[in-house]
Structure formats: C-alpha cells, structure tokens
Amino acid sequence: MARTGRPRVFDKELAISKAMVLYWEQGFESTSLAQLKEAMGISSASFYAAFGSKENLFKEVIDRYNTSYGKVTDCLTDTSIKSKVAIEKALRQTAKMQTDSSHPTGCMLVLSANVCSEKNNHVRDLVFKERSLVRLNLEECIIRGQENGEITREVKADVLCTLIEAFMYGISTQARDGISYKSIDQAITQIMKTCDI
Amino acid sequence: MARTGRPRVFDKELAISKAMVLYWEQGFESTSLAQLKEAMGISSASFYAAFGSKENLFKEVIDRYNTSYGKVTDCLTDTSIKSKVAIEKALRQTAKMQTDSSHPTGCMLVLSANVCSEKNNHVRDLVFKERSLVRLNLEECIIRGQENGEITREVKADVLCTLIEAFMYGISTQARDGISYKSIDQAITQIMKTCDI
DNA sequence: TCATTTATGGATCGATTAGTATATAAGTAA
DNA sequence: TTACTTATATACTAATCGATCCATAAATGA
Numbered sequence: 001m002a003r004t005g006r007p008r009v010f011d012k013e014l015a016i017s018k019a020m021v022l023y024w025e026q027g028f029e030s031t032s033l034a035q036l037k038e039a040m041g042i043s044s045a046s047f048y049a050a051f052g053s054k055e056n057l058f059k060e061v062i063d064r065y066n067t068s069y070g071k072v073t074d075c076l077t078d079t080s081i082k083s084k085v086a087i088e089k090a091l092r093q094t095a096k097m098q099t100d101s102s103h104p105t106g107c108m109l110v111l112s113a114n115v116c117s118e119k120n121n122h123v124r125d126l127v128f129k130e131r132s133l134v135r136l137n138l139e140e141c142i143i144r145g146q147e148n149g150e151i152t153r154e155v156k157a158d159v160l161c162t163l164i165e166a167f168m169y170g171i172s173t174q175a176r177d178g179i180s181y182k183s184i185d186q187a188i189t190q191i192m193k194t195c196d197i
Numbered sequence: 198m199a200r201t202g203r204p205r206v207f208d209k210e211l212a213i214s215k216a217m218v219l220y221w222e223q224g225f226e227s228t229s230l231a232q233l234k235e236a237m238g239i240s241s242a243s244f245y246a247a248f249g250s251k252e253n254l255f256k257e258v259i260d261r262y263n264t265s266y267g268k269v270t271d272c273l274t275d276t277s278i279k280s281k282v283a284i285e286k287a288l289r290q291t292a293k294m295q296t297d298s299s300h301p302t303g304c305m306l307v308l309s310a311n312v313c314s315e316k317n318n319h320v321r322d323l324v325f326k327e328r329s330l331v332r333l334n335l336e337e338c339i340i341r342g343q344e345n346g347e348i349t350r351e352v353k354a355d356v357l358c359t360l361i362e363a364f365m366y367g368i369s370t371q372a373r374d375g376i377s378y379k380s381i382d383q384a385i386t387q388i389m390k391t392c393d394i
Numbered sequence: 395t396c397a398t399t400t401a402t403g404g405a406t407c408g409a410t411t412a413g414t415a416t417a418t419a420a421g422t423a424a
Numbered sequence: 425t426t427a428c429t430t431a432t433a434t435a436c437t438a439a440t441c442g443a444t445c446c447a448t449a450a451a452t453g454a
Binding site: 200206239241 | 402
C-alpha cells in the first residue's frame with residue numbers, strides 16, 4: 001500500500017549524502033542549518049518535516065557513514081580470514097579511504113564531534129559509541145589472532161589494541177594535515193611487525 | 198617608567214589560563230565569548246581591550262600551551278640525549294599529560310581547531326602549523342638516531358616519523374575516550390620496538 | 395590642577411543560530 | 425466529491441553570536 005500525502009520532491013538519500021559531506025568536513029556544531037539546507041536544496045519546513053532536527057539528521061548521517069565509507073574496518077569481524085590479515089587490511093583500507101580527496105579527509109567518527117560545547121555532549125557520545133564498537137571488533141580480532149598463534153602472546157590484547165587504535169585514529173589528523181597515503185601505507189607495513197614481537 | 202592609564206583589575210595571565218581550558222575542552226568555534234567572559238570574570242569591553250578578538254586570544258592561548266603542557270615534546274630537540282630516549286620520553290610524557298584529569302584530556306593542538314567551518318580555516322592553519330613544527334622536530338630526531346645507528350636505517354625517516362606521529366596524534370582521541378594511561382604507556386613500550394626492526 | 399592614557403560598566407549592534415507557524419499544494423482513500 | 429495525510433513555500437520567532445559604542449573611573453605626567 002502506497003503511503004498517502006503529498007510526495008517529497010527532493011531525494012532524501014541524496015540529501016543525507018550532501019549532509020554527510022558537510023558534517024564530515026566541518027564537524028557537527030560548526031555546520032549550520034543554512035549550509036545544510038543550501039547543500040540539500042530544501043527549505044526549513046522540508047528539513048524539519050524530513051529529519052526532525054539537526055541532531056537527528058546527524059544520526060542518519062552516522063548510519064550512512066557506517067554503511068559506506070566506514071566499512072573499511074568491517075573486515076575485523078571477518079573470521080574467514082586470518083587476524084593479522086584482517087588488521088592489516090583494515091589499516092590499509094582506512095589509510096586509502098581517509099586520504100582520498102573525493103570526499104573530506106580523515107574519519108568522520110573521529111573528527112566530526114570529538115570536541116564540542118557542553119550542551120552537545122550527548123552528540124559526542126554518539127560518535128564515541130561508534131568508535132567503541134570498532135575498538136571492540138579490533139580487540140576481539142587480536143584475541144583470535146593470539147589464540148591462533150598468529151599474534152604474539154607476549155603482549156596483552158588490550159595493549160596491542162591500544163597501539164593499533166591510536167595509530168588508526170592518528171591517521172585522521174594526518175590525512176587532514178596532508179600526509180600522503182604512500183607514507184602512511186609504508187608506516188602500516190612497519191607497524192604490523194609489532195604484532196610479532 | 199610605569200605605563201599610564203587605569204590599571205587592569207583582572208589578572209591577564211590567569212585569564213589566558215582560564216581561556217585555555219575552555220578552548221582545549223570545547224574547541225575554538227564551540228567556545229563562545231559568553232563562556233570566555235564568564236570564566237575570566239570580565240566584561241566585553243575589558244575582553245576586547247585586553248585581547249582584541251576571540252581569535253587573537255586563541256593565539257595567546259596557543260603560546261601559553263606551547264610553553265606549558267605542550268613542552269612534553271620539547272625533548273625531541275634535546276641533542277644531549279639519545280634519539281630513541283628522546284622519542285620514548287616524548288611519547289610517555291605526552292601520554293601522561295594527555296590523560297591527566299586535572300585539565301582537559303588529549304592535545305589541544307590536535308583537538309581544538311582541527312575541524313571547523315570554512316570561515317575559520319585560517320584558525321585551523323594556526324594549529325596545523327604548530328603540529329608541523331612538532332613533526333619536524335620528530336623527523337630530525339629520527340634522522341639523528343639513524344645517523345648514530347640507534348634507529349634502523351631499513352626504514353626511511355619520513356615513514357618512521359609518520360608511524361610515531363600517527364600514534365601520538367591518536368592518543369588525543371583515546372584520552373578523550375577514557376583509555377587509561379597505563380594501557381597507552383604499555384603500548385608505547387611495544388611501539389618503541391619498531392624503531393629497531 | 396589638569397591633560398593624557400588606559401580600563402571598566404553597561405547598553406547595544408547587526409548578523410546568525412536552530413527551529414516554528416500558517417496557509418496551501420499534492421498526493422491517496424473512501 | 426470529500427476527507428485525510430504529508431510536503432512545501434514563506435514568513436517569522438526568540439536566543440545567541442562576536443563585536444562595538446560611550447560615558448566614566450583610575451592611573452600617570454606635566
């Protein structure tokens with residue numbers, strides 16, 4: 001059964017894509033509704049009818065990011081490949097994606113709402129929770145690798161996880177600073193060796 | 198000769214400290230003048246007479262940061278100690294400082310203006326330039342270490358620099374996410390081994 | 395004393411912020 | 425046709441943004 005009411009004239013999925021670019025580039029708080037509306041090509045009334053609020057749109061953007069660019073770390077949960085392969089793949093795909101100039105550089109989940117005013121701390125929590133999920137996947141991947149003997153047991157999984165995670169997060173700032181993919185990719189080659197030590 | 202005019206009633210140095218905490222915690226754009234004035238305990242007139250603008254105060258705050266908390270990486274230019282020792286010291290001091298709960302967590306130069314609206318891109322450049330200086334110091338420290346034979350020559354200094362730098366930047370996000378100093382410190386122990394490989 | 399200089403208190407500025415109100419348009423359901 | 429539902433266009437709101445104006449206070453210098 002088709003839904004009733006006047007049909008929406010703009011493409012909601014496309015509008016979310018446009019919003020994602022803005023939130024990604026400038027962050028949640030620094031992106032104004034005026035910018036969002038202009039990028040989407042819609043009015044205030046249409047905006048609030050479709051998305052409810054600036055914050056709710058951000059939630060939809062996070063979902064969109066997770067199912068598109070954010071998938072570069074999905075391989076961490078792929079138990080059909082070896083743990084070290086999964087971690088290396090996640091890092092290389094992350095570096096490649098974050099330095100790609102066809103969209104804002106860095107990771108949206110690291111950059112867009114990590115720092116904000118007190119009244120938006122609950123928005124910060126949204127991206128914090130997303131990062132926590134990635135960390136969980138990384139740690140479980142490392143534990144699998146230690147159980148399989150692929151990764152050294154000399155170091156606790158939590159510590160190796162912190163090491164890889166810090167490196168991964170740091171790529172966001174480097175990508176923004178213009179560090180080349182090539183340099184980061186070579187650094188990944190080197191850092192992967194710490195899994196063996 | 199003492200300068201003329203009505204003397205300032207508030208402590209400018211203390212006011213800069215208060216401002217630093219706000220910029221550090223919330224970022225440049227998300228910190229409002231109302232918050233700054235309240236923290237400093239001064240009026241608009243006093244604010245603009247003393248600091249000129251919100252942006253100019255931020256510049257003074259960056260200077261303050263560099264000569265206080267930011268000194269944790271100063272050891273990178275200390276040629277009286279071995280390169281590896283300097284790098285390790287810089288990392289451990291960074292981790293200790295950034296996870297210290299007596300002030301905002303993470304690095305102000307990484308968090309406070311890395312993402313902003315287009316109209317403030319020149320403010321972003323301010324912290325970018327500060328980071329560039331740290332990177333330069335790190336790279337030169339690595340080159341010294343390679344020349345001395347302390348650090349492997351198998352890997353280009355630029356690549357090792359990217360590796361260490363990414364890890365260092367990532368600590369800012371981890372500190373904000375509540376990752377413990379202990380976990381980061383142990384990760385440093387592990388990552389230092391990549392200098393030898 | 396009196397000019398000069400700098401800081402302060404307090405009111406205010408135009409611009410921008412996120413979000414709403416109201417009337418109307420455009421579809422479906424009965 | 426008529427009721428109902430949803431989206432749109434347009435105008436508008438209160439609050440906040442960074443910054444300024446002006447009268448006055450409080451110091452020094454001559």
